[in-house]
Amino acid sequence: MALYSEKVMDHFRNPRNVGVIEDANGIGEVGNAKCGDIMKMYLKIENDIIEDVKFETFGCGSAIASSSMATELIKGKPVSEAMKLTNKAVAEALDGLPAYKMHCSVLAEEAIQSALKDYQDRTGNSIGINEDKAEE
Numbered sequence: 001m002a003l004y005s006e007k008v009m010d011h012f013r014n015p016r017n018v019g020v021i022e023d024a025n026g027i028g029e030v031g032n033a034k035c036g037d038i039m040k041m042y043l044k045i046e047n048d049i050i051e052d053v054k055f056e057t058f059g060c061g062s063a064i065a066s067s068s069m070a071t072e073l074i075k076g077k078p079v080s081e082a083m084k085l086t087n088k089a090v091a092e093a094l095d096g097l098p099a100y101k102m103h104c105s106v107l108a109e110e111a112i113q114s115a116l117k118d119y120q121d122r123t124g125n126s127i128g129i130n131e132d133k134a135e136e
């Protein structure tokens with residue numbers, strides 16, 4: 001079996017939603033100290049819906065594929081759904097990641113949580129983000 005699924009390779013080669021949202025109202029940046037990879041997520045939220053989402057990832061192929069898939073999974077969805085997105089769901093949607101690459105999908109979950117928390121902080125619109133979890 002190939003190390004990486006077709007989906008991982010597809011999202012790595014043709015990442016969706018790469019870039020910056022100039023008028024984003026939620027921005028999150030997270031990194032992994034061990035590998036040094038960094039992920040930045042931009043959200044444009046209107047009426048509790050993720051109208052747009054873009055990312056910039058300075059990292060490995062799995063991190064790029066995870067960010068790409070994560071943006072696809074939350075785009076157009078209510079904030080409440082985006083809040084529930086787990087790294088496991090991202091990895092499953094990619095048809096799996098090797099065990100030692102699971103932390104790359106964790107980065108995607110954390111980047112979204114961090115951007116949602118930023119949205120909450122900026123707008124004062126409480127969406128019930130747990131401070132401790134998002135600050136990790």
Ligand code: FES
Pocket residue numbers: 032035036037059060061062063101103104107
């Ligand atoms: Fe660190 Fe993939 S190796 S995010």
